Amino acid sequence: xxxxxxxxxxxxASVRSVELGTALVIFLFGALVAWDSFRLGARWGEDGPQAGxxxxxxxxxxxxxxxxxxxxxxxxxxxxxESFVEVxxxxxxxxxxxxxxxxxxxxxxxxxxxxxTLFIAYFMHRIGKYSWLKVAPVAIGVSxxxxxxxxxxxxxxxxxxxxxxxxxxx
Amino acid sequence: xxxxxxxxQGFGVALSxxxxxxxxxxxxxxxxxxxxxxxxxxxxxxxxxxxxxxxxQRPGGTTSAIILLSCLYWGALFGGAITSILxxxxxxxxxxxxxxxxxxxxxxxxxxSALTAAFTSSFFGALVAVIVITFxxxxxxxxALEFGPAEFFSVYLLTxxxxxxxxxxxxxxxxxxxxxxxxxxxxxxxxxTGTLRLTFGFTSLLKGFDFLIAVIGLFGIGxxxxxxxxxxxxxxxxxxINMKVVLETWKELPRYWLTSIRSAAVGCFMGIxxxxxxxxxxxxxxxxRRFSRDGDKFGKGQVEGVVAPETAAHAAGTAALLPMITxxxxxxxxxxxxxxxxxxxxxxxxxxxxxxxxxxxWGLIASMYxxxxxxxxVVLTCVPLFAAILxxxxxxxxxxxxxxxxxxxxxxxxxxxxxxxMVVFGIIGYVFKKLRYPLAPMVLALVxxxxxxxxxxxxxxxxxxxxxxxxxxxxVGSLTTLALVLLFWPLIxxxxxxxxxxxxxxxxGG
Numbered sequence: 286x287x288x289x290x291x292x293x294x295x296x297x298a299s300v301r302s303v304e305l306g307t308a309l310v311i312f313l314f315g316a317l318v319a320w321d322s323f324r325l326g327a328r329w330g331e332d333g334p335q336a337g338x339x340x341x342x343x344x345x346x347x348x349x350x351x352x353x354x355x356x357x358x359x360x361x362x363x364x365x366x367e368s369f370v371e372v373x374x375x376x377x378x379x380x381x382x383x384x385x386x387x388x389x390x391x392x393x394x395x396x397x398x399x400x401x402t403l404f405i406a407y408f409m410h411r412i413g414k415y416s417w418l419k420v421a422p423v424a425i426g427v428s429x430x431x432x433x434x435x436x437x438x439x440x441x442x443x444x445x446x447x448x449x450x451x452x453x454x455x
Numbered sequence: 456x457x458x459x460x461x462x463x464q465g466f467g468v469a470l471s472x473x474x475x476x477x478x479x480x481x482x483x484x485x486x487x488x489x490x491x492x493x494x495x496x497x498x499x500x501x502x503x504x505x506x507x508x509x510x511x512q513r514p515g516g517t518t519s520a521i522i523l524l525s526c527l528y529w530g531a532l533f534g535g536a537i538t539s540i541l542x543x544x545x546x547x548x549x550x551x552x553x554x555x556x557x558x559x560x561x562x563x564x565x566x567x568s569a570l571t572a573a574f575t576s577s578f579f580g581a582l583v584a585v586i587v588i589t590f591x592x593x594x595x596x597x598x599a600l601e602f603g604p605a606e607f608f609s610v611y612l613l614t615x616x617x618x619x620x621x622x623x624x625x626x627x628x629x630x631x632x633x634x635x636x637x638x639x640x641x642x643x644x645x646x647x648t649g650t651l652r653l654t655f656g657f658t659s660l661l662k663g664f665d666f667l668i669a670v671i672g673l674f675g676i677g678x679x680x681x682x683x684x685x686x687x688x689x690x691x692x693x694x695x696i697n698m699k700v701v702l703e704t705w706k707e708l709p710r711y712w713l714t715s716i717r718s719a720a721v722g723c724f725m726g727i728x729x730x731x732x733x734x735x736x737x738x739x740x741x742x743x744r745r746f747s748r749d750g751d752k753f754g755k756g757q758v759e760g761v762v763a764p765e766t767a768a769h770a771a772g773t774a775a776l777l778p779m780i781t782x783x784x785x786x787x788x789x790x791x792x793x794x795x796x797x798x799x800x801x802x803x804x805x806x807x808x809x810x811x812x813x814x815x816x817w818g819l820i821a822s823m824y825x826x827x828x829x830x831x832x833v834v835l836t837c838v839p840l841f842a843a844i845l846x847x848x849x850x851x852x853x854x855x856x857x858x859x860x861x862x863x864x865x866x867x868x869x870x871x872x873x874x875x876x877m878v879v880f881g882i883i884g885y886v887f888k889k890l891r892y893p894l895a896p897m898v899l900a901l902v903x904x905x906x907x908x909x910x911x912x913x914x915x916x917x918x919x920x921x922x923x924x925x926x927x928x929x930x931v932g933s934l935t936t937l938a939l940v941l942l943f944w945p946l947i948x949x950x951x952x953x954x955x956x957x958x959x960x961x962x963x964g965g
Contacts, residue, residue, distance in 0.1 A: 304890055311631050318638045321653050333916040336650040339908045340641040347634045353627035369889060374684045381683055382882070385676070385857050389874050397862070405854040413850025427855055431862065439506050441866050 296368030301358060303369045308355035315347025380412060396446025402428040458593055465817025468518055469825055477523040478822060482830045485530015490538055490841050492682040494856055496531035496772075496789040497898070498674040500524050501667045502863030504796050511800040518818040524796060525776070525819065526826040528789050529581065532732075532772045533834045534841065536573040536765055541566060541842050549732035549768040552740040556753060556760025563756050567700035568707070570838055575708060576715060576762040578831045580770035583719040584726065585823045588777045592809070592820075595781040599806035604913035605924045607782075607805075609934035611907040612925075613941070614784045617728055618896045620941030625891065632887065633896035639664040640904025647912060659872045666795055666901035667867045670788065672877040673894050675860040677884025679853055696838050704758070711759045714743045718763045722770025726786050727778055732771040739767035773823065780808060780816060783906065788895045791902040 322337030322344055329335070358364060370378070388404040395403070406424035409415045435441045436454070445454060468474070488499035507520040535550035540557035553573060560569035602610070619629045642653045643663030654660040708715075718739035725735035743763035744753040753760045775786030776793070783804035785791040797804045808816050834841075864877040887894060900907075918924035926932040940947070 300890070303886065307886060307890055311635070314635065314638070318641075318653060321655070325650055325652060329920050333647075334912055334920070336645045336648040336652055339911060340638060340652060343634050343637045343641065346630060347638060350627040350631035350634065354625065354631065357625070357627065370684070377683050378680050378885075381853065381857075382680065386878060388857070389861060389878055392861070392865075392874065393871050397865070401858045401861075404858065405851070408854035409850050412853075413848055415850070423851060427858070431858070435862065435866075440509075441506065442869075443862060443865060444871065 295372045296370070297372045297375045298369045299365050300367040300369045301361070301364035304358040304364060305355055308351050308358060310351075312348050312351030312355065315344045315349075315351055317344070318347060319344030381408075384408060384411075392444055394446060396449050397443040398428045398432055399446055399448050401431065458590055461593075461813065461817045462589060462821060464814070465819075465821035466825075468515070468814050468818035469522060469821040474519055474522050474818075474822070475825075477519055478526045478826050478829050479833070481523045481526025482530040482533075482826060482833050485527040485532075486534035486537070486830075486834060486837075486841055487530075487844060488527065489531035489534020490844050491852065491856060492544070492678060494859070495535075495674055495678070496528050497787075497792050498671045498860070498863070499527055499531055500789055500792045500796070501670040502675075502859060503527060504667060504792065504799070505863070505866035507796070508799070515814070517797075517800045517802060517812075518815050520800060521793070521796070521815070521819050522822040522826070524793055525822060526829070528772070528793070529823075529826045529830045530833075531789075532581075532769050533574060533577055533830050535768075536577065537570065537834070537838060537841055538845060540569045540573060540761070542845055544845075549736045549772065550764075551733070552736040552764035553761060553768075555740065555764075556755075556757050559754070559756035560758070560761065565756070567696045568704040568758060569756075569761050570696055571701045571704040571835070572708060572758045572761045573765045574831055574834045575705065576718075576766040577769040578827055579715055580719050580722050580766035580768070581773045581823070581827045584723050584770040584773035584777075585820065585827070587723050587774060588823065589820055592777050592781045592816075595777070596806040596809040599782055600810075602806070604910040604917065605927065605931045606934065608907060608910040608914050609925055609931050609938060610782055610784055611903055611910065613934055613938040614778075614903075615896065615900070616938040616942035618893070618899075620944030621728070621734070624893060626945040628890070628892045629896055632892045632894065633900045636669075636897035636900025637904045637907075639669070639897075640666075640901050641908070646905070647909070662868065664876070664901065665867055665873065666898060667792070668864050668873045668876050669880050669901055670792055670898055671860050671864050672880025673884035673887075673898070674788070675863075676857065676878060676881025677888055677894075679856060680881065680885040681888055683853075696835060701835060707758060708762070711762045714747065714759055714763050715766050717742060717746075718766035719770045722767035722772075723774045725767070726771035726774025728786070732768040732775070732787060735771035736764035736768040740764045773827075776819075776823075779804060780819070781806060785899060785902065788898045791895075791899050795902050 319341055322341035325337035326335035327337040327341035329338075384404060384407055388400055391400040391403070394400075402424045405427055406417075406420045409420045409423060410417060435443055469478075484503075485496070485499065488494040489496070494502075503524060507523065510523075511517045511520045532549075535545065536553055536557070539545045539550040539553040540561050543554050543558040545551040545554055557569045557573060560566065599606075615633055618633065619626050638653070640663070643651070643661055645652050651661065721739040721742065722732070722735045725738065726732065740760065740763050743759060744750045747753070747757075747759055749757055749759065772787060772789070775790040777786070779785040779790040779794050783794065785794045794804050802808065802812060802815065860877060861874050864874045865871065867873055884894060914924050915922065918927070924931075925935045
């Protein structure tokens with residue numbers, strides 16, 4: 286199986302390293318939960334359990350399960366050879382994830398509809414390799430459809446930006 | 456036969472023109488959601504839930520809202536089969552087992568029979584489960600009316616321990632996922648003491664984490680990222696269903712009556728116990744293969760191999776609503792989202808629903824019958840239409856789905872912070888799925904976290920901090936004991952397996 290792998294099919298990370306990393310993060314998260322709950326008081330108060338009582342034990346259990354996964358991952362040598370994600374898979378995921386993150390952060394500035402139009406347009410042009418002539422009607426059409434559904438039909442206001450206020454919908 | 460009288464009343468509620476319209480809208484939207492990658496039952500319901508807020512405030516509106524959302528769920532259950540059979544892509548995790556025989560059938564040119572078999576057995580599974588719900592849920596609810604906080608907590612405990620014992624995966628990962636859910640549910644203002652928990656001074660954390668955001672991120676964004684690995688194109692068999700194929704397949708189906716009944720039973724059981732639709736479909740596929748006369752032909756395109764998982768998945772998906780309406784304990788992530796919906800609409804899920812909200816409960820149950828009939832009609836007549844959705848290029852579908860998820864996340868609380876959290880949950884969902892952390896326990900814990908904690912606090916407050924309250928009478932004691940057995944089941948089965956492997960060795964040695 287290793288022989289026919291091409292260059293871009295290389296593994297970007299082994300299952301083992303991601304497994305151990307995730308287990309560590311989970312352990313730290315559990316420790317954070319337990320520590321903050323302990324600070325609030327995780328004992329028996331005058332009128333019942335204190336605020337941190339329940340989450341404290343939840344935090345401890347997270348720590349235990351994180352540590353357990355970590356130890357299991359260390360012992361299981363077969364995980365090291367397994368690929369978590371291949372390089373070109375990761376590239377593909379990032380070509381979606383990075384624009385999605387930018388899109389979400391643009392919403393606050395441009396409003397939902399303009400940001401969505403740009404996002405769909407970028408995606409279609411960059412990944413689908415469509416010409417702008419085909420991109421424009423789809424991207425604008427989808428956003429207008431969403432506008433009609435949410436603002437007019439369901440009357441659920443979504444965040445708006447400069448364009449909407451210029452058009453008098455702000 | 457008091458149930459029948461109530462059921463007829465329920466049909467009266469569900470058969471109003473407005474509710475019938477919602478039923479069809481729900482089923483059609485649900486099938487679309489089930490077909491599309493990145494949208495599924497759980498996050499489809501989560502995205503639509505905020506849109507029902509205003510609907511639920513009208514008189515009788517909560518019934519309409521639950522009919523819409525539950526029909527969305529039935530539609531999603533039906534829709535999963537379409538992609539599995541035609542495209543070999545399970546639209547939903549519980550349709551994975553359907554691909555084993557469904558796709559080979561489609562490649563042989565028998566897509567129509569495979570689809571008809573899948574839809575019909577889905578319908579049969581759901582019907583059995585709804586009948587079980589009709590007659591069993593009033594009994595369970597009546598029984599649960601006398602539950603106190605200790606009993607409720609032990610039922611929750613049982614639910615969560617069942618995940619550990621029955622998931623079959625890594626127990627540590629199940630517990631980690633579940634406890635992260637509980638921790639996230641605890642974030643924010645503690646309603647009992649009024650203290651801020653786990654906010655670390657961030658004002659945006661005051662409200663805590665909403666499970667809807669988690670569901671949309673984990674299942675929506677996470678799934679899109681996972682789908683991307685498979686590449687961008689879908690290649691599918693063409694779907695043609697006409698009356699002739701349907702009738703021919705229906706003639707063939709009665710031959711598999713034993714498989715159907717067995718699968719429906721497995722499904723109902725796994726749905727009520729929170730095992731869920733996915734293991735139920737695999738389990739009943741395995742059982743059918745073992746017991747069928749044509750067992751060795753499974754995997755090459757047997758109609759029976761489609762009947763078994765579809766019946767079980769649909770039965771389990773439907774039966775998951777039984778503990779949800781009677782005890783307030785959802786049996787699946789989608790049931791958890793529906794339960795969250797009830798809470799948002801101001802209904803208290805649990806045994807009192809059967810006393811105080813008769814119209815709501817029986818309207819819902821009646822709509823389960825009608826919704827599944829509507830679903831069967833819609834899928835049998837419109838398959839090519841739904842299959843065409845998957846022919847829309849992924850580079851158009853993917854951004855539109857992300858936009859829909861973002862809208863869904865925003866409308867929950869009208870807050871941009873939730874949209875950012877959705878992306879974070881999406882990345883967590885992707886990593887967790889690939890490392891085989893189960894996501895369902897996290898969602899359930901997020902939904903039930905506050906209620907579980909409240910019942911736990913009330914129970915031990917009543918006993919003055921004595922944990923003995925969870926063993927104080929026969930009922931609560933046996934629930935707690937059963938929960939602990941399930942919790943340690945992975946350990947117990949490990950010990951049993953060791954003892955067994957030791958025993959023959961000693962026998963051969965002596």
